Amino acid sequence: MFWVVTANFTEDGAVAYRRSDGTWARALAEAGLLDSEAIAKELATTATQREQREISDAYPIQIDVENGVILAQSARERIRANGPTIRVRRPD
Amino acid sequence: MYQYDDYDRRIITERAQQFRGQVTRRLSGEITEDEFKPLRLQNGLYRQLHAYMLRVAVPYGLLSSTQVRKLAHIARTYDRGYGHFTTRQNIQYNWPKLTDVPTILDELASVEMHAVQTSGNCVRNITADHFAGIARDELEDPRPYCEILRQWSTFHPEFAHLPRKFKIAVTGTPGEDRAAVRFHDIGLRIVENARGERGFEVLVGGGMGRTPIIGEVVREFLPKKHFLSYIDSILRVYNLHGRRDNKYKARIKILVAALGIDEFRRRVEEDWEASRTPELELPDAEIARVAAFFAPPAYESLPASDPTRIVLGKDRELGNWVRNNVVAHKVPGYSAVIISVKQKGTPPGDVSDTQMDAIAGLADRFSFGHLVVTHTQNLVLTDVKTSELPALHAELRRIDLGEANANKITDIITCPGLDYCDLANARSIPLSLEISERFDRIDYLNDVGDVSIKISGCINACGHHHVGNIGILGIDKRGVEFYQLMLGGSPGNDASIGKILGRALAQDEIVDAVEKVLDRYLTIRESSDERFLDTVRRVGFDPFKVAVYGSADPLEAGAE
Numbered sequence: 171m172f173w174v175v176t177a178n179f180t181e182d183g184a185v186a187y188r189r190s191d192g193t194w195a196r197a198l199a200e201a202g203l204l205d206s207e208a209i210a211k212e213l214a215t216t217a218t219q220r221e222q223r224e225i226s227d228a229y230p231i232q233i234d235v236e237n238g239v240i241l242a243q244s245a246r247e248r249i250r251a252n253g254p255t256i257r258v259r260r261p262d
Numbered sequence: 263m264y265q266y267d268d269y270d271r272r273i274i275t276e277r278a279q280q281f282r283g284q285v286t287r288r289l290s291g292e293i294t295e296d297e298f299k300p301l302r303l304q305n306g307l308y309r310q311l312h313a314y315m316l317r318v319a320v321p322y323g324l325l326s327s328t329q330v331r332k333l334a335h336i337a338r339t340y341d342r343g344y345g346h347f348t349t350r351q352n353i354q355y356n357w358p359k360l361t362d363v364p365t366i367l368d369e370l371a372s373v374e375m376h377a378v379q380t381s382g383n384c385v386r387n388i389t390a391d392h393f394a395g396i397a398r399d400e401l402e403d404p405r406p407y408c409e410i411l412r413q414w415s416t417f418h419p420e421f422a423h424l425p426r427k428f429k430i431a432v433t434g435t436p437g438e439d440r441a442a443v444r445f446h447d448i449g450l451r452i453v454e455n456a457r458g459e460r461g462f463e464v465l466v467g468g469g470m471g472r473t474p475i476i477g478e479v480v481r482e483f484l485p486k487k488h489f490l491s492y493i494d495s496i497l498r499v500y501n502l503h504g505r506r507d508n509k510y511k512a513r514i515k516i517l518v519a520a521l522g523i524d525e526f527r528r529r530v531e532e533d534w535e536a537s538r539t540p541e542l543e544l545p546d547a548e549i550a551r552v553a554a555f556f557a558p559p560a561y562e563s564l565p566a567s568d569p570t571r572i573v574l575g576k577d578r579e580l581g582n583w584v585r586n587n588v589v590a591h592k593v594p595g596y597s598a599v600i601i602s603v604k605q606k607g608t609p610p611g612d613v614s615d616t617q618m619d620a621i622a623g624l625a626d627r628f629s630f631g632h633l634v635v636t637h638t639q640n641l642v643l644t645d646v647k648t649s650e651l652p653a654l655h656a657e658l659r660r661i662d663l664g665e666a667n668a669n670k671i672t673d674i675i676t677c678p679g680l681d682y683c684d685l686a687n688a689r690s691i692p693l694s695l696e697i698s699e700r701f702d703r704i705d706y707l708n709d710v711g712d713v714s715i716k717i718s719g720c721i722n723a724c725g726h727h728h729v730g731n732i733g734i735l736g737i738d739k740r741g742v743e744f745y746q747l748m749l750g751g752s753p754g755n756d757a758s759i760g761k762i763l764g765r766a767l768a769q770d771e772i773v774d775a776v777e778k779v780l781d782r783y784l785t786i787r788e789s790s791d792e793r794f795l796d797t798v799r800r801v802g803f804d805p806f807k808v809a810v811y812g813s814a815d816p817l818e819a820g821a822e
Contacts, residue, residue, distance in 0.1 A: 178309060180288065180295070180360065181289065181359060181360055181361060182313060182314070182359040182360060183309045183310070183312070183314040183359075183360065184312060184313060185312060218295075222291070222294050222295055223289075223290070223291035226294075226295035227295065243741055244738075244741035245680060245688070245689075245738070245741055245742065245743050246311070246680060246686075246738075246741075249311060249680055249681060249689075250311050250312065253312060254312070254681035254682060254691075255681055255692060256609060256692055257607070257608075258342055259343040259344040259612070259614055260342040260343035261342070
């Protein structure tokens with residue numbers, strides 16, 4: 171089982187994923203995989219405390235890896251990762 | 263329409279300036295998210311799944327064409343080309359950047375708009391009957407009282423930190439409740455007493471959410487002059503005694519239910535007698551001063567005309583639109599027009615920037631430069647010459663807003679659901695789009711008649727599922743979306759709360775279930791005049807359980 175740490179960027183509220191090197195990405199595919207929920211929780215707590223200028227409200231999510239692709243498990247996290255399932259007028 | 267005075271202008275401009283400073287401090291790291299969150303929420307700025315969301319207040323739903331053009335400009339410049347009209351008669355933007363929000367607030371202030379009272383535990387944007395001022399059956403225009411309440415409640419220091427949010431709705435039409443006043447923390451109905459005096463029937467403790475309750479009458483007749491002082495006392499009793507230990511038990515409806523309406527009334531009356539001061543009395547002159555802002559526009563003297571007689575001809579699309587979307591007006595020769603914001607393939611309530619600009623132009627050309635947002639996520643041009651209905655319809659068709667489905671099964675209230683909302687358990691917009699697609703047959707819509715479908719993606723009930731004739735509630739079962747189907751709700755004078763029909767249905771079952779319910783209704787109704795809601799009330803749930811689950815047996819239907 172794997173976890174990644176997710177949050178939201180302060181500047182635009184977009185979904186953020188913690189890379190292995192501690193920087194923050196906008197794509198789930200770039201997230202650093204963690205094999206311990208405890209470590210994921212600790213990293214999320216630390217990130218929320220120390221990196222609050224860039225991101226906020228970090229938390230761990232459980233993911234699957236299929237054929238090298240990272241997939242969020244819950245409907246909520248899949249939609250966070252991929253965007254609304256309905257057409258947005260102007261994707262930007 | 264109300265025009266800001268210097269005081270209004272100053273407090274809104276100053277608030278925008280304050281927020282610019284707060285955003286600067288947040289972006290520099292001077293304040294944390296925990297410190298910033300209450301500040302941004304007090305300015306209508308939420309953070310949803312993918313981005314911030316800014317909710318802009320539209321007091322009692324009334325907008326000028328100038329304001330609509332500004333909303334279009336904001337959608338185009340700072341968002342993704344659209345805005346979303348909400349069930350609180352507001353508009354929200356789903357993609358603003360934090361760095362742009364102070365400038366958006368400046369832009370809003372320039373047209374006498376703001377985003378305060380759209381979040382937080384304060385008195386929220388006050389809503390009203392969307393046909394206020396023009397309804398034939400109206401006793402008195404409720405908007406002056408909404409505006410007085412807005413002025414009284416904005417930044418009210420005593421009520422800035424209530425136990426929970428507080429929603430007030432006002433109607434001036436006792437005979438038909440189009441503002442869902444029985445489902446508000448306070449509902450106000452303008453009524454006449456036995457002596458022919460006008461005042462308010464005051465309801466309290468209604469609401470939806472996880473504990474739906476129909477409001478109860480706390481005072482049968484309140485003279486107008488005591489309007490503010492009595493509401494002041496209701497809020498004070500709530501502020502003092504409402505629960506703050508559990509946010510799910512903190513709304514006034516829980517306090518009223520716990521105390522009982524008689525004890526709640528006693529406490530309000532006791533406070534009222536003790537706290538009533540001349541400052542809060544409303545002199546007739548002040549009511550008249552505010553009412554003058556809502557004086558009728560310069561109607562022409564026109565002969566009475568029946569719209570259906572004017573336009574019934576070869577244009578069947580126009581005929582259906584007049585039949586379904588045009589409403590009688592109190593002034594001869596005029597009609598009110600519901601612009602359905604339930605277009606095929608587009609989320610309910612969503613309007614693009616170009617459509618907003620076009621609507622502003624139509625408001626100027628056809629309706630004295632004003633329009634109204636409804637709590638059903640549509641728009642109303644309130645003052646259209648009946649003779650100009652065909653021209654207006656042609657223009658609306660040109661901008662894809664000519665749907666003839668007002669109050670029909672494709673005129674669905676839908677919350678943003680899991681596609682956007684941080685609180686949601688399930689998606690709601692895709693369901694409404696699928697229902698719209700499935701029933702995209704005008705003859706079927708007309709045959710089924712007036713049926714409200716309301717969809718919420720979670721128990722907070724932003725989509726008003728409790729009061730849908732057909733309500734749909736999204737739930738989460740171990741990360742998978744399921745839906746409960748409810749029947750029998752109504753927000754009006756015959757208020758009722760819908761009940762769950764049976765076991766929750768999977769995403770690929772729920773629209774089929776809605777179709778089965780409607781088909782069963784068509785076969786068992788006594789006549790085409792019997793509304794869906796009346797049929798449900800007459801026959802109960804069993805025929806519909808059989809239609810959906812194959813059995814009326816509670817175990818087989820899996821009642822939860």
